[in-house]
Amino acid sequence: MGVLVEIRKLSKVYERGKERLEVLHHVDLDIEQGDFLALMGPSGSGKTTLLNLIGGLDSPTEGSLTVAGQRIDNLGEGALAKWRAGHVGFVFQFYNLLPMLSARKNVELPLLLTRLSAAQRKRNAGVALDLVGLSERSSHKPGELSGGQQQRVAIARAIVSDPTLLVCDEPTGDLDRNSAEEILRLLQQLNRDHGKTIIMVTHDPKAAEYARHVLHLDKGTLVEQPEALQV
Amino acid sequence: MKYFHLIWSALFRRKTRTVFTLLSVLAAFLLFGLLDSVRTAFANAGGSVAGVDRLITVSKVSFTMALPKSLLPRIEAVPGIAQVSYANWFGGIYQDPKNFFPNEAVAENFLDLYPEWSLSDAERTAFKGTRTGAVVGATLARKFNWKLGDKIPLQATIFPQKDGSNTWTFDLVGIFHAKDPKLEGQENVLFFNWSYFDEASRFRNGSVGWYATKLSDRGRADQVAQAIDRLSADSDHETKTQSEQAFTAALVSQFADIGLIVGAIMGAVFFTLVLLTGNTMAQAVRERVPELAVLKTIGFSNKSVLGLVLSESVLLLVLGGVIGLAVAGVVVGIVRVKLGATVPLARVGGPIWLRGLALMVVIGFIVGVLPAIRGMRLRIVDALSGR
Ligand SMILES: Nc1ncnc2c1ncn2[C@@H]1O[C@H](COP(=O)(O)OP(=O)(O)O)[C@@H](O)[C@H]1O
Ligand SMILES: [Mg+2]
Numbered sequence: 069m070g071v072l073v074e075i076r077k078l079s080k081v082y083e084r085g086k087e088r089l090e091v092l093h094h095v096d097l098d099i100e101q102g103d104f105l106a107l108m109g110p111s112g113s114g115k116t117t118l119l120n121l122i123g124g125l126d127s128p129t130e131g132s133l134t135v136a137g138q139r140i141d142n143l144g145e146g147a148l149a150k151w152r153a154g155h156v157g158f159v160f161q162f163y164n165l166l167p168m169l170s171a172r173k174n175v176e177l178p179l180l181l182t183r184l185s186a187a188q189r190k191r192n193a194g195v196a197l198d199l200v201g202l203s204e205r206s207s208h209k210p211g212e213l214s215g216g217q218q219q220r221v222a223i224a225r226a227i228v229s230d231p232t233l234l235v236c237d238e239p240t241g242d243l244d245r246n247s248a249e250e251i252l253r254l255l256q257q258l259n260r261d262h263g264k265t266i267i268m269v270t271h272d273p274k275a276a277e278y279a280r281h282v283l284h285l286d287k288g289t290l291v292e293q294p295e296a297l298q299v
Numbered sequence: 300m301k302y303f304h305l306i307w308s309a310l311f312r313r314k315t316r317t318v319f320t321l322l323s324v325l326a327a328f329l330l331f332g333l334l335d336s337v338r339t340a341f342a343n344a345g346g347s348v349a350g351v352d353r354l355i356t357v358s359k360v361s362f363t364m365a366l367p368k369s370l371l372p373r374i375e376a377v378p379g380i381a382q383v384s385y386a387n388w389f390g391g392i393y394q395d396p397k398n399f400f401p402n403e404a405v406a407e408n409f410l411d412l413y414p415e416w417s418l419s420d421a422e423r424t425a426f427k428g429t430r431t432g433a434v435v436g437a438t439l440a441r442k443f444n445w446k447l448g449d450k451i452p453l454q455a456t457i458f459p460q461k462d463g464s465n466t467w468t469f470d471l472v473g474i475f476h477a478k479d480p481k482l483e484g485q486e487n488v489l490f491f492n493w494s495y496f497d498e499a500s501r502f503r504n505g506s507v508g509w510y511a512t513k514l515s516d517r518g519r520a521d522q523v524a525q526a527i528d529r530l531s532a533d534s535d536h537e538t539k540t541q542s543e544q545a546f547t548a549a550l551v552s553q554f555a556d557i558g559l560i561v562g563a564i565m566g567a568v569f570f571t572l573v574l575l576t577g578n579t580m581a582q583a584v585r586e587r588v589p590e591l592a593v594l595k596t597i598g599f600s601n602k603s604v605l606g607l608v609l610s611e612s613v614l615l616l617v618l619g620g621v622i623g624l625a626v627a628g629v630v631v632g633i634v635r636v637k638l639g640a641t642v643p644l645a646r647v648g649g650p651i652w653l654r655g656l657a658l659m660v661v662i663g664f665i666v667g668v669l670p671a672i673r674g675m676r677l678r679i680v681d682a683l684s685g686r
Contacts, residue, residue, distance in 0.1 A: 126680045153598025164593045168308035178597045180301055
């Protein structure tokens with residue numbers, strides 16, 4: 069399969085007053101279409117920063133970033149927002165659901181930006197919730213769901229608009245072992261059965277075992293070449 | 300609008316706080332509705348009399364100036380008029396100035412013009428036949444525990460008797476009731492005979508305070524009013540003919556600049572409202588930063604976030620404001636019926652609603668704009684990591 073994400077000499081510098089912090093330094097990386105990549109490394113090594121750049125949440129200081137043939141490193145704020153809506157699904161450590169909305173309304177959020185009718189939005193959200201095994205909880209609010217269930221709603225929200233790329237920042241970081249395994253199996257299933265390309269940041273080696281490849285980041289540089297994992 | 304549920308749910312994220320804020324918006328616009336009704340009534344005071352069936356004619360110079368009684372037959376001759384009566388403000392005090400109530404010297408036929416007051420035929424005849432007779436509204440009689448046959452002494456403040464005495468003593472010969480129980484609030488007047496007043500008063504002779512006219516066709520109120528005023532044009536007693544509402548309004552305007560007072564009060568109220576709701580909105584956005592960041596992550600543009608927060612703030616104002624104005628409408632409706640012309644109030648209709656809605660939207664924008672810009676400007680990566 070072809071390369072989906074092509075990263076060349078990617079650097080990110082944060083400037084705080086006089087302080088200049090180079091969080092990523094000349095990162096080169098290709099991510100294959102259909103890959104499930106785990107990004108590991110010590111806290112503060114730049115994992116989240118790299119993931120945010122790939123997901124188009126932030127722009128790099130230097131280098132190029134191409135996703136599905138499109139350069140996104142030089143897109144402006146508005147264009148980047150549009151690009152995210154069409155190409156990326158996000159899953160965060162703390163689920164980040166809107167507390168006032170039901171599970172289904174949360175899942176529908178990305179579809180509000182499409183031309184789908186209310187009925188189509190409802191149906192698609194239903195399909196996504198079904199896929200994560202929560203169809204019978206669709207009218208529950210996040211506060212009425214367990215952590216693992218909330219994360220499954222978040223995954224449903226991330227995949228509902230069928231994005232090119234699924235980007236997960238420590239998706240199991242706040243979950244107990246059982247819930248974490250459920251989430252990881254769900255991601256694995258999305259990758260295997262539905263061909264979703266997934267990039268997942270984690271500091272848990274057990275979690276990384278669910279991925280096809282593991283990469284280590286240290287002080288802003290990749291320290292190993294991706295090694296093939298037999299899962 | 301497909302985003303409405305987002306705005307609505309954001310607004311009621313903190314129910315208690317939102318309800319209290321809504322209550323203050325409601326109170327502010329209730330006050331606005333009432334005051335604007337008063338202001339409108341005064342602003343319209345000099346205006347059209349279309350649609351009324353009774354007119355009041357007073358001196359154009361000042362309503363305190365008397366008009367010659369010789370005008371009576373001339374007014375009666377104006378086409379479109381069913382009946383003319385007249386009266387004088389007396390301004391007498393019963394025992395203590397605190398006991399204030401209107402008391403007026405009225406022509407024999409005065410009550411005929413006010414069919415909303417019911418007085419038995421016997422009492423009506425007694426009033427006409429008793430020189431010192433007086434009739435009072437039932438509310439007033441109840442208040443002072445007056446019964447038929449009682450003598451009621453009033454201290455004159457303007458009109459002493461010929462012998463210099465300030466005490467006018469009247470014989471209570473009748474108690475009138477409002478036919479419509481909702482008008483009970485207006486049953487607080489004392490009427491006595493104008494002829495007695497005119498004879499016994501030291502300075503008055505043959506002049507009246509105002510003419511009250513009943514029209515035969517309310518559709519011609521404007522023409523009739525003009526015709527009456529034409530009778531005295533260019534004389535030393537030019538008149539101004541207006542509706543009862545307008546008359547009351549003109550009376551109060553003598554003492555106060557209503558527009559200025561209303562403007563000052565509303566200015567203070569809305570200033571407080573802006574601070575209060577502004578604080579609510581700022582807080583609402585501050586605690587929702589991660590949620591707004593999620594919307595942006597998903598692909599909501601900066602403009603959409605700006606729009607969402609602004610809509611929320613406008614919705615807050617419109618929701619509270621519409622309820623407040625609706626309540627004002629009900630209150631004004633009730634007061635207008637209960638107190639009639641004694642309190643000048645305009646109906647809370649189209650113009651007041653338009654002004655109110657415009658204020659709600661403008662205040663909503665003012666209050667929402669800073670929090671909205673803050674929401675728009677927030678950087679996703681910072682917001683997500685709690686920076
Ligand atoms: N917006 C920012 N401004 C300044 N410094 C930042 C910002 N984001 C991240 N950093 C710094 O960059 C480094 C890497 O952060 P991050 O990518 O979140 O690491 P990780 O996810 O691997 O723990 C940290 O030292 C962090 O403090
Ligand atoms: Mg991180």
